[in-house]
Each structure stands twice: as structure tokens, then as C-alpha cells.
Amino acid sequence: MQNHPRLRRLASIGSRFLIVGGLSTLIEVGVFNLLVYVMGVDVVWAKIIASLVALVNAYIGNREWTFRHRDRRGRTSELVLFLLTNAACTGLGALLLWAGVEAAGNALGHAPGPVIVNVVNLASIAIVVVVRFVLYHSIVFRGAKPPPAGEAAAG
Template identity: 40%
Template sequence: MRELLKKHRELLRFAVVGGISFVITMSVNYGLKFTVLRTHPVTALIVGVLVATIFSYVANREWSFRTRGGRERAHEAALFFLISGVALGLNALPQWFSRYVLDLQAPRLSPFGVEVADFVSGIVIGTLLGTVFRWWAFKRWVFPEEDARVVEVADDPDIQDRKAA
């Protein structure tokens, strides 16, 4: 089990950052949706995802992919936010489809039904689509090279484990 965790450490860290980003997204989304953006639920979701994306860049760069790189920082950041923008569209698309194509909103549904439809389409399906795309795209374009950034051996258990093996 330990070897499996070591082998997939990067993915596990990405998942932890994603989990925290998910909580940020939900908190901002519902905070806005039930206050100032009551009539704009897709906008509330987009703002939540944007706030979480800023956190995600810092956390992924400095923790999840801390030894990966291969690009100048400005180029890396531009690619990260471009890919995150595409992922934001993928994240919002299911909720938009649910609301405006399937018309799963009031008066056709009760307020509880609307919340369930929004949660399943925007939070569950949208987050899943965006996360899978981000994992693939970040490794392919944003942080393409393994061991590209210098990290002190004493500070990084990943490098300590590789040197010990």
C-alpha cells in the first residue's frame, strides 16, 4: 500500500487540492446564490470556481506539482489560467444545460428540486468534468517535465524517497 501511495503521490496531492478547491467553490457559490446572485445561479457557480482556481494555482504549483515545471513562471501561469478557463466552461456547462435546455428550474420544479438539479449538474457532474480535464491538461502542458524544478532534498519527501530507492 505504501508503494502505491508513493507512486501516486502527485495524484493524491492534486486530489487534496481539488477537495479544498471544491469546498471553496461550494462555499462561494452558495454564499452568492442565496444572497446577491439569487437570479444568476450560473454566475454564482462561475465566481466560486474562479476563486477556487486562484487557490488551486498556488497549491498545485507549490505542493502537488512542486518538482514539475519546464516553463517560465509567467508562461506556466498563463497556461494554468487558460486551461482553468476551459475547465470553468466544462464545469458550468452541465448546470447551464440543466437550467436552460432541460428547463429544470422554477416554476417547473420546487425550490428543493431546483437545488438538487443544480447540485447534481453543476457541482457533481461539472466538477468531475473540470477535474479530469485539469489533471490531464496540467500534466501535459502546464507542468510537463518531471524533476524540472530544483527542490531541496531535505524539504521534499518525494525526492528523499527516490534517492533512497
């Protein structure tokens, strides 16, 4: 079975995205746990703050490594799209965390402990990773648009 170049390219981009995301996740989980279990910050606020801290790594890693071959539409425009995408993804992650912690608390009859909170947090991260990749790939760091068919033949 022959590998298709587009599939190989997507796998390469996806692999780099997951490495950058893995590092960002370590940063996010570390900051989250520091805020919740050392500083006593509410889990939703800790999720939002930790996500924002991890964004710095995510932007630099994805712009300069994962999607380095993509067109640059202008740093400001790209950064605005990146921030809007991540604001939506941070909101989604916080909503998923809140819903998961609430559901776990209702099922247990008491507030969940650190293990359950972290499992819910990691599940929310996994869901958001898929959404983030689709948005980065199709909107934030999109590739160059191919020229219209007539122009390609004429050139």
C-alpha cells in the first residue's frame, strides 16, 4: 500500500503539533496543580490561568516548528486568530472541567479528590487538543491557497 504525500505531510504536522502540545500540557498541568493544591485557587480559574500560561509555549512552538512552512499573513493577524482560537478552546476546556468535576461530585456525593480532578482535567485537554488542531490547521496557520485552475495552466 502506497502512502499518499498529503497523508504523510498531515502525519508529520500532527506529530509536531502533539509534541508541542505535550510540552504545553505539562506546563498547563503543572501550573494548574500549583494553583489549586498549593495556592488554593478555584479549579475553573486555575484552569483558565494555566491554559494562558501554556499558550506562550504553544504559540512559539507551533508557529516556529509545527506550521513553519505555512504562509505568514502578518504577525498581528495571526496572533489575533491564535488568541481568539485559544480563548474559545480555553473556555471549552474550563466548561468541560467544570461539568466533569460537578458530575464526579454528584456521583460521589462529595467533592472529588485530586486524582479525579486531574483525570477530568486531562480528559478536557484531550478533547480540546483535537479542536485546537483543526482550528490551527484550517484557520490560524493555514496553508497557501492554490491558484485558480485557469491561472495554474496559464503560468
